Amino acid sequence: MKIFAHRGASRYAPENTLPAFELAYELGADGIELDVQLTKDLVPVIIHDENIRRTTNGTGFVQNYTLEELQEFDAGYWFSKHYLHTPIMSLKEFFQWVQDKDLLVNIELKTNVIEYPTIERRVMDLILEYNMIHRTIISSFNPYTIQRVRDLNSDIELAWLTKIQVRKIDQYLKELGANTIHIKSRLLSSKMVKCLLDQQIPFRVYTVNRVSLGRKCVTMEADGLFTDIPDIMKVKTQ
Ligand code: G3P
Ligand code: MG
Numbered sequence: 001m002k003i004f005a006h007r008g009a010s011r012y013a014p015e016n017t018l019p020a021f022e023l024a025y026e027l028g029a030d031g032i033e034l035d036v037q038l039t040k041d042l043v044p045v046i047i048h049d050e051n052i053r054r055t056t057n058g059t060g061f062v063q064n065y066t067l068e069e070l071q072e073f074d075a076g077y078w079f080s081k082h083y084l085h086t087p088i089m090s091l092k093e094f095f096q097w098v099q100d101k102d103l104l105v106n107i108e109l110k111t112n113v114i115e116y117p118t119i120e121r122r123v124m125d126l127i128l129e130y131n132m133i134h135r136t137i138i139s140s141f142n143p144y145t146i147q148r149v150r151d152l153n154s155d156i157e158l159a160w161l162t163k164i165q166v167r168k169i170d171q172y173l174k175e176l177g178a179n180t181i182h183i184k185s186r187l188l189s190s191k192m193v194k195c196l197l198d199q200q201i202p203f204r205v206y207t208v209n210r211v212s213l214g215r216k217c218v219t220m221e222a223d224g225l226f227t228d229i230p231d232i233m234k235v236k237t238q
Contacts, residue, residue, distance in 0.1 A: 001217060002224035003234050004106055005029040006207050007048060011228040014079035015055060016046045017086045018097065029230035031104030033206075036091055036123060038116040043067040044091040044123050047075075050113050054078075056088065063114060091123065095130035105136045106226075108161065109149075112141040120148040127156065139182050150177030159204070163187065170199040180223070182206055185213055193220045211236045 008020025009027055016034055024032050035048040040063055053059045058073040067090055076086025091107070098105060107127075109119055127136050138149050139159040146160050159180040165187060166172050173181060180202045183192070188205060196203050202223035208214050209228055214237040217225045227233045 001222055001237060002030040002104065002204075003028075003230050003237070004031040004033045004104070004204070004224055004226045005230040006033050006226040006228050007035065008032060009228070009230055011209075014076045014083050014086055016048055016089070017075050017083070018089055018093075019076065019083060019086060021094070021097065024230055025101055025103060027231035028234050029103070031106060031224070032098070033106040033108060033226050034094065035108045035110050036119070037062045037110050037114070038119045038122070039067045039070060040064055041066040042118060042122060044119065044126065045070060046089045046091060046094060048110070050110070052088075061114075063116070091126055095126060095132060099130050099132065103135070105132060106159075107136060107138050109138060109140040109142070109145050111145045115142075120145055121152060124149060124152045124156070128153075137180070143176050146176045146178050161206075165192070169195060170201060173201060180204065182226070188216070188220065190220075197221060208233065 005024030007015035009023040010020050013020040013023050021032055034046050036044045037047055039045055047062055051061055056073040056075045057077060071087045074085060075088045076083025127133050133156055137157040137159055139161050140146055141161045146158055149158055158178045159182045160173060160176055160178040161182045163184040182204045185205050185208055204224040205217050205222050206226035208225040214225060214233050218237050
C-alpha cells in the first residue's frame with residue numbers, strides 16, 4: 001500500500017511548502033499530495049485554502065494576488081520560527097524539484113469553492129511539460145473538474161474525492177471519467193469497499209493519522225492512504 005504525504009510531511013513542517021515536501025521524501029513517502037489554486041495572473045500555486053490567512057503572514061484571496069506578490073508572504077513562520085522566510089511554491093517549481101525524485105504526485109485541484117476557469121488546462125500543460133503524466137494523479141471534490149481534465153487528456157489517472165456516500169459508485173465514477181476514488185476515512189465501509197474491489201476500482205483513504213486505521217486500510221486492500229506522518233505510517237503498515 002502506498003503512503004502519500006498529505007500536504008507533504010505536514011505534521012513536522014509547514015503544509016504544502018518545500019520543507020514539507022523534502023521531509024516527506026527523506027522520510028520515505030511513496031508519494032506527495034498537494035493542493036493547487038490559481039493566482040491573479042493564472043499561475044497554479046500550492047496552497048490549501050482560498051484565503052492565505054491561515055498559512056501565511058498575509059490575508060486575502062489567492063486569486064487576488066499575482067505569483068510575485070504571493071511569494072512575498074511567509075508560508076512557514078506560522079508553523080514555527082525555524083521556517084521563517086518559506087515562500088508559497090508554484091506548481092512549476094514543485095515539478096522542477098520532484099522530476100528527478102522517485103515519488104508519485106497527487107495534485108488536488110481546489111475548485112470546490114472557487115471555480116478557477118482554466119486551472120485544469122494550466123495544470124495539465126505543466127504535467128505534460130515536465131513529463132510527469134505516468135506518475136501524477138489529479139484529484140478533486142468537484143466532479144466538473146474531473147470531467148474537464150478527462151476531456152483534456154485520456155491517459156492521466158483521475159481520482160474523484162468524496163466525503164459523501166454515493167449510490168452505484170462504480171457507475172458514477174465511470175460517468176465522470178475517474179479511474180480511482182479518494183475516500184474520507186469515516187466513510188469506509190465494507191459494503192463500499194466490496195463494490196469497488198469487485199469492479200477493480202482502486203481506492204485511497206484520507207486523512208489517516210492513526211496506525212490502527214492505517215492497518216485497516218491494508219486489510220481492506222486500499223491502494224494507498226494520505227497521512228501527515230508518512231514515516232510512522234510507512235513503518236507501521238508494512
Ligand atoms: O486529497 C486528500 C485530502 O487532501 C483532501 O482533503 O482538505 O486535506 O485537501 P484536504
Ligand atoms: Mg488535499
